[in-house]
Amino acid sequence: xxxxxxxxxxxxxxxxxxxxxxxxxxxxxxxxxxxxxxxxxxxxxxxxxxxxxxxxxxxxxxxxxxxxxxxxxxxxxxxxxxxxxxxxxxxxxxxxxxxxxxxxxxxxxxxxxxxxxxxxxxxxxxxxxxxxxxxxxxxxxxxxxxxxxxxxxxxxxxxxxxxxxxxxxxxxxxxxxxxxxxxxxxxxxxxxxxxxxxxxxxxxxxxxxxxxxxxxxxxxxxxxxxxxxxxxxxxxxxxxxxxxxxxxxxxxxxxxxxxxxxxxxxxxxxxxxxxxxxx
Ligand code: C2E
Ligand code: MG
Ligand code: MG
Ligand code: MG
Numbered sequence: 001x002x003x004x005x006x007x008x009x010x011x012x013x014x015x016x017x018x019x020x021x022x023x024x025x026x027x028x029x030x031x032x033x034x035x036x037x038x039x040x041x042x043x044x045x046x047x048x049x050x051x052x053x054x055x056x057x058x059x060x061x062x063x064x065x066x067x068x069x070x071x072x073x074x075x076x077x078x079x080x081x082x083x084x085x086x087x088x089x090x091x092x093x094x095x096x097x098x099x100x101x102x103x104x105x106x107x108x109x110x111x112x113x114x115x116x117x118x119x120x121x122x123x124x125x126x127x128x129x130x131x132x133x134x135x136x137x138x139x140x141x142x143x144x145x146x147x148x149x150x151x152x153x154x155x156x157x158x159x160x161x162x163x164x165x166x167x168x169x170x171x172x173x174x175x176x177x178x179x180x181x182x183x184x185x186x187x188x189x190x191x192x193x194x195x196x197x198x199x200x201x202x203x204x205x206x207x208x209x210x211x212x213x214x215x216x217x218x219x220x221x222x223x224x225x226x227x228x229x230x231x232x233x234x235x236x237x238x239x240x241x242x243x244x245x246x247x248x249x250x251x252x253x254x255x256x257x258x259x260x261x262x263x264x265x266x267x268x269x270x271x272x273x274x275x276x277x278x279x
Pocket of ligand 3: 177178198200237
């Protein structure tokens with residue numbers, strides 16, 4: 001704490017801390033209003049298998065009337081800290097499942113992957129809520145994928161594995177998001193009831209930015225082998241350049257997602273994107 005770190009530092013750092021705190025509370029208040037008014041939208045980013053569209057990831061978007069567009073990288077951590085992630089997460093799941101059900105009903109089924117925060121995942125009503133959505137919307141479970149983070153395994157492997165098994169028993173696919181940055185143990189990974197590893201995009205950045213991971217290619221190869229040994233699909237996130245694409249292809253990666261292929265977009269735009277590709 002600042003109090004213990006000397007008078008000079010307290011003086012130097014207090015204003016910045018206050019600013020940070022003020023920003024946090026402003027964001028929290030705006031977020032609270034937005035949750036009540038349901039001021040969010042979902043965008044969908046294509047995930048490819050080879051050249052084919054395999055699935056999409058639902059990503060939440062928020063434009064506050066005063067603050068303008070706020071990125072999820074900024075507001076999701078705040079929502080997690082103050083608990084607003086629970087109503088927001090429910091809205092996201094409902095919206096994403098309704099969209100997946102609509103595509104299914106239109107005869108152009110597409111699996112939708114939904115991000116789940118650790119706090120949501122550990123609520124006792126999480127699995128029943130998912131099950132209720134599938135039933136209520138007549139959505140085949142294989143059209144829903146839930147993305148959890150590796151950190152859950154680090155926190156509580158036994159509890160997490162039990163919930164994942166329940167979800168998979170329903171037929172829902174499970175992916176481990178941002179894989180490789182939160183250091184789950186190998187034994188935790190091997191016990192993991194999951195279908196997909198999503199390799200964090202930081203592993204790609206070493207290849208065209210100076211100062212990136214020096215042994216990037218070996219790490220990519222190792223993760224790919226690990227996935228295959230554990231019977232998991234491995235998806236590379238954040239593919240931005242043709243060079244990264246070529247390297248991943250040479251290493252045998254089948255699944256990719258990134259700005260090189262397409263950004264996240266509203267459902268109607270995604271429909272047009274699909275139409276244009278199927279020619
Ligand atoms: P994530 O789950 O790892 O999602 C992928 C993020 O990478 C998205 O950022 C996406 O737009 C971005 N991305 C995709 N391709 C590229 C690329 O080629 N280059 C770069 N630089 N970025 C790329 P976004 O939408 O800003 O979301 C950030 C994070 O916020 C997500 O990371 C996820 O952790 C969280 N998030 C987003 N939507 C939700 C949600 O509905 N619920 C929860 N719990 N978290 C969410
Ligand atoms: Mg994700
Ligand atoms: Mg990710
Ligand atoms: Mg993430």
